Amino acid sequence: MSQKLDALSLLAERRSAGKLTDPAPPGQVLDRVLTAALRAPDHGNLRAFRVLVIEGDARRALGELMADAAQRENPSIEAAGLESAKKKALRAPMVLAIACTPKPSPKVPEIEQVLTAGCVAHAILIGLQAEGFGAMWRTGGPAYDAGVKVGLGLRAEDHIVGFLYVGTLASEPPAMPRPSLADHVVRWTPS
Numbered sequence: 001m002s003q004k005l006d007a008l009s010l011l012a013e014r015r016s017a018g019k020l021t022d023p024a025p026p027g028q029v030l031d032r033v034l035t036a037a038l039r040a041p042d043h044g045n046l047r048a049f050r051v052l053v054i055e056g057d058a059r060r061a062l063g064e065l066m067a068d069a070a071q072r073e074n075p076s077i078e079a080a081g082l083e084s085a086k087k088k089a090l091r092a093p094m095v096l097a098i099a100c101t102p103k104p105s106p107k108v109p110e111i112e113q114v115l116t117a118g119c120v121a122h123a124i125l126i127g128l129q130a131e132g133f134g135a136m137w138r139t140g141g142p143a144y145d146a147g148v149k150v151g152l153g154l155r156a157e158d159h160i161v162g163f164l165y166v167g168t169l170a171s172e173p174p175a176m177p178r179p180s181l182a183d184h185v186v187r188w189t190p191s
């Protein structure tokens with residue numbers, strides 16, 4: 001996965017990396033990837049997206065927020081469940097929370113602003129792979145939990161479109177079956 005690929009090959013060969021280890025991408029690499037990814041298509045150039053870079057001990061604080069969310073979701077959660085929720089943020093040396101703070105706009109509905117944040121997230125995955133790093137997009141309950149959002153400095157009504165777990169591949173990710181043109185593409189003609 002660390003070899004350089006052209007754009008189409010990168011899109012086709014993208015793989016989520018569930019098993020990640022140190023090191024996280026160094027600052028210069030991350031900045032290059034983020035600079036490219038922030039060029040996502042954006043109706044009205046509202047720039048409603050935000051990327052929160054969470055690494056080192058900040059991941060432990062994110063883990064606490066995630067555990068609180070797990071407890072809200074399941075008030076009778078057992079200690080082991082809480083411990084596992086706390087550790088989730090430590091699965092990778094870096095977590096990128098991709099958020100959307102929708103802006104009022106007469107012509108750009110909120111869903112389009114959320115889609116732009118999703119495009120940013122996808123572009124980050126591609127960019128990191130291009131630079132030889134691994135990543136995986138995850139959500140789960142914490143992404144939709146108001147307490148997590150507020151704890152991260154967002155508003156309860158904002159969106160976390162995903163947590164991207166980022167690092168160096170600990171093992172080669174499995175090849176996933178890819179959607180086929182036949183199943184998903186139709187040449188539409190008017191009836």
Ligand SMILES: Cc1cc2nc3c(=O)[nH]c(=O)nc-3n(C[C@H](O)[C@H](O)[C@H](O)COP(=O)(O)O)c2cc1C
Pocket residue numbers: 014015016017136137138139140161162176
């Ligand atoms: C919005 C979104 C949320 C996701 N959330 C999770 C998640 O919480 N847990 C998970 O295992 N995979 C999640 N996935 C899927 C993985 O990121 C990944 O796409 C999937 O495992 C397939 O692997 P591939 O990307 O290599 O095809 C999510 C994907 C998207 C787009």
